[in-house]
Amino acid sequence: DAKTTQPNSMESNEEEPVHLPCNHSTISGTDYIHWYRQLPSQGPEYVIHGLTSNVNNRMASLAIAEDRKSSTLILHRATLRDAAVYYCILRDGGGSNYKLTFGKGTLLTVNP
Amino acid sequence: GAVVSQHPSRVICKSGTSVKIECRSLDFQATTMFWYRQFPKQSLMLMATSNEGSKATYEQGVEKDKFLINHASLTLSTLTVTSAHPEDSSFYICSARPNTPRFGNEQYFGPGTRLTVT
Numbered sequence: 186d187a188k189t190t191q192p193n194s195m196e197s198n199e200e201e202p203v204h205l206p207c208n209h210s211t212i213s214g215t216d217y218i219h220w221y222r223q224l225p226s227q228g229p230e231y232v233i234h235g236l237t238s239n240v241n242n243r244m245a246s247l248a249i250a251e252d253r254k255s256s257t258l259i260l261h262r263a264t265l266r267d268a269a270v271y272y273c274i275l276r277d278g279g280g281s282n283y284k285l286t287f288g289k290g291t292l293l294t295v296n297p
Numbered sequence: 298g299a300v301v302s303q304h305p306s307r308v309i310c311k312s313g314t315s316v317k318i319e320c321r322s323l324d325f326q327a328t329t330m331f332w333y334r335q336f337p338k339q340s341l342m343l344m345a346t347s348n349e350g351s352k353a354t355y356e357q358g359v360e361k362d363k364f365l366i367n368h369a370s371l372t373l374s375t376l377t378v379t380s381a382h383p384e385d386s387s388f389y390i391c392s393a394r395p396n397t398p399r400f401g402n403e404q405y406f407g408p409g410t411r412l413t414v415t
Binding site: 219223287 | 301303331333340341342343346388390391392403404405406407408409411
């Protein structure tokens with residue numbers, strides 16, 4: 186599986202934007218970039234995914250570098266409920282029978 | 298939509314007993330479900346892929362005779378931890394991938410089951 190690298194932790198203040206980086210220099214042409222987050226003592230929650238173009242949804246935006254070797258998850262206005270571990274995962278888009286391999290993720294702390 | 302439930306949410310059992318954990322997709326059918334385990338302060342580790350109507354596929358290092366998986370219907374997969382020991386205490390999480398395109402090709406996760414073996 187292609188590997189991703191994320192900072193262990195980041196801090197943000199409430200109502201400020203947060204940019205969570207992810208490096209994936211060995212990404213292949215068919216790999217989708219997925220982001221999940223896990224709140225304490227809960228299962229992971231899907232946040233967003235993309236292939237080449239930047240993506241927006243109600244939770245976040247995903248900015249993908251032109252060479253696809255890195256991406257950034259953007260939370261436009263962090264709230265206390267956004268405090269979680271954020272996982273950047275590459276998913277082989279070549280078929281529907283894929284597995285997700287979770288790394289250590291980034292622990293986001295949001296200060297009031 | 299795309300809700301996955303787990304039961305029980307937490308369970309305490311004595312060493313040597315077996316525990317069954319259920320994973321249900323509530324508003325979609327899923328031929329494929331996944332079971333993960335997460336120890337404190339660590340990431341999720343995939344244990345096995347559960348396929349409806351066929352045998353589960355276990356990841357390397359996971360004992361199939363200890364962690365029995367049954368995927369008897371398109372909305373239910375069960376994980377039975379047999380002869381549980383304290384080292385099996387962990388947070389067990391399932392996920393399901395919907396069969397229909399309505400929910401995309403994502404995996405949807407359950408809320409997890411906290412198992413404590415005394």
